[in-house]
Amino acid sequence: MEPVSVAVSAVLPAGGSGERLGGATPKQFCGLQGRPLVSYAVRAMERVSWISDIIVVVSPENIETMKSIIEKYGHKRVTVVKGGVTRHRSIFNGLKVFAENQSSNRLLQKPEVVIIHDAVRPFVEEDILLKVVTAAKEHGAAGAIRPLVSTVIASGEDGCLDHSLERARYRASEMPQAFLFDIIYQAYQQCTDHDLDYGTECLHLALKYCKTNAKLVEGTADLWKVTYKRDLYAAESIIKDNLSQQICIITDLKEAVAQVGFLLHESLKSQVKVEAISISLSKNDSHLQNIFSGECYNFLCINDKEYATEEIQQLVDMLEKSNIPLLYPIVLILVHLSISENIFFSIELEELTKIKKFAREVKKKNILVYGLLIQCKHW
Numbered sequence: 001m002e003p004v005s006v007a008v009s010a011v012l013p014a015g016g017s018g019e020r021l022g023g024a025t026p027k028q029f030c031g032l033q034g035r036p037l038v039s040y041a042v043r044a045m046e047r048v049s050w051i052s053d054i055i056v057v058v059s060p061e062n063i064e065t066m067k068s069i070i071e072k073y074g075h076k077r078v079t080v081v082k083g084g085v086t087r088h089r090s091i092f093n094g095l096k097v098f099a100e101n102q103s104s105n106r107l108l109q110k111p112e113v114v115i116i117h118d119a120v121r122p123f124v125e126e127d128i129l130l131k132v133v134t135a136a137k138e139h140g141a142a143g144a145i146r147p148l149v150s151t152v153i154a155s156g157e158d159g160c161l162d163h164s165l166e167r168a169r170y171r172a173s174e175m176p177q178a179f180l181f182d183i184i185y186q187a188y189q190q191c192t193d194h195d196l197d198y199g200t201e202c203l204h205l206a207l208k209y210c211k212t213n214a215k216l217v218e219g220t221a222d223l224w225k226v227t228y229k230r231d232l233y234a235a236e237s238i239i240k241d242n243l244s245q246q247i248c249i250i251t252d253l254k255e256a257v258a259q260v261g262f263l264l265h266e267s268l269k270s271q272v273k274v275e276a277i278s279i280s281l282s283k284n285d286s287h288l289q290n291i292f293s294g295e296c297y298n299f300l301c302i303n304d305k306e307y308a309t310e311e312i313q314q315l316v317d318m319l320e321k322s323n324i325p326l327l328y329p330i331v332l333i334l335v336h337l338s339i340s341e342n343i344f345f346s347i348e349l350e351e352l353t354k355i356k357k358f359a360r361e362v363k364k365k366n367i368l369v370y371g372l373l374i375q376c377k378h379w
């Protein structure tokens with residue numbers, strides 16, 4: 001992906017009460033696979049290296065909750081800001097922190113481009129963020145759109161149809177949106193109370209107060225906003241589906257083993273998201289920690305060592321120490337390569353019995369261990 005040449009930061013409004021979803025917990029703090037919804041959106045932003053600061057705006061009573069989420073999930077580059085009574089007021093509070101540099105704990109630079117993204121839209125990818133940022137740099141404002149699924153109609157005072165819009169000409173405005181910071185900030189400064197209390201569209205503010213016609217960028221279907229209870233179930237299904245679509249291949253530093261890892265990576269990458277790493281498990285590897293916190297649940301661990309149980313035990317220990325919620329089964333496939341001219345496997349029968357016993361034990365923790373022995377006679 002092309003590097004971004006401007007300073008970019010993001011504001012995530014997360015200060016709502018989730019009335020339409022119902023329940024005591026505002027939707028952004030509802031757990032999906034054990035992790036709060038807001039944490040998915042923060043993580044999506046955090047994974048993008050060219051986003052400098054992430055402002056999460058929450059209601060005053062949820063500031064401590066948000067801070068503990070940041071701590072628990074190890075979020076970086078995040079500042080928590082007090083929200084307002086409406087979404088626009090919350091976003092304005094988030095922007096003010098950059099403009100007035102009023103954050104008490106960190107020095108925040110005013111970005112050239114600011115992304116605004118609802119904290120309840122967890123599936124935002126780098127690709128669409130890059131598109132809206134690039135378009136905002138050129139046009140002053142940009143936002144993701146989707147085709148309408150229903151026709152928009154207006155009712156008259158008598159409750160009967162007044163008129164109907166031609167669906168093909170209209171789009172649903174989604175998020176993310178991006179703006180030249182000065183444009184959106186000036187727009188918010190000029191807003192009336194009516195705008196701040198009843199408005200629902202940031203792009204409209206840029207048009208109304210700064211005469212900026214936003215560029216509209218076609219977004220993907222999973223940018224939708226979690227609004228009703230059914231959306232939580234849909235989001236959870238997507239998360240589960242994504243989890244089953246990624247695998248991490250771990251090899252040690254030995255060339256022959258790393259080579260097998262590389263070949264596997266090449267053959268699997270068209271079907272699933274594969275991360276292949278070559279490390280020494282005895283060291284506390286930060287790359288592996290990052291993969292754990294990215295919530296990868298499938299691991300293929302290749303080695304040619306005689307004592308494979310130690311290796312797998314180290315991996316399980318590291319997994320347990322990480323914050324990955326073990327609500328979803330972790331699959332660990334241990335591939336033992338026997339690279340010798342000898343027809344016998346280098347792994348001993350006793351070691352295999354140990355692995356089986358170990359697999360039975362960790363199954364209780366929702367970690368499924370499988371073993372595969374491969375004899376490579378003519379390496």
Ligand SMILES: Nc1ccn([C@@H]2O[C@H](COP(=O)(O)OP(=O)(O)OP(=O)(O)O)[C@@H](O)[C@H]2O)c(=O)n1
Pocket residue numbers: 012013014015016017018019020021026027028057083084085086087088090091118119120225226227
């Ligand atoms: N005072 C508010 C209201 C909303 N939001 C945020 O704006 C985003 C989109 O708003 P919406 O889906 O309307 O959230 P809620 O206001 O919480 O939902 P509802 O309208 O059903 O109460 C959410 O991330 C929400 O937390 C905010 O930061 N501050």
Ligand SMILES: O=C(CO)[C@H](O)[C@H](O)COP(=O)(O)O
Pocket residue numbers: 087118173174175200201202225
């Ligand atoms: O789609 C959007 C921007 O265009 C916003 O997410 C939407 O307007 C939020 O509005 P509401 O708080 O009324 O759900």
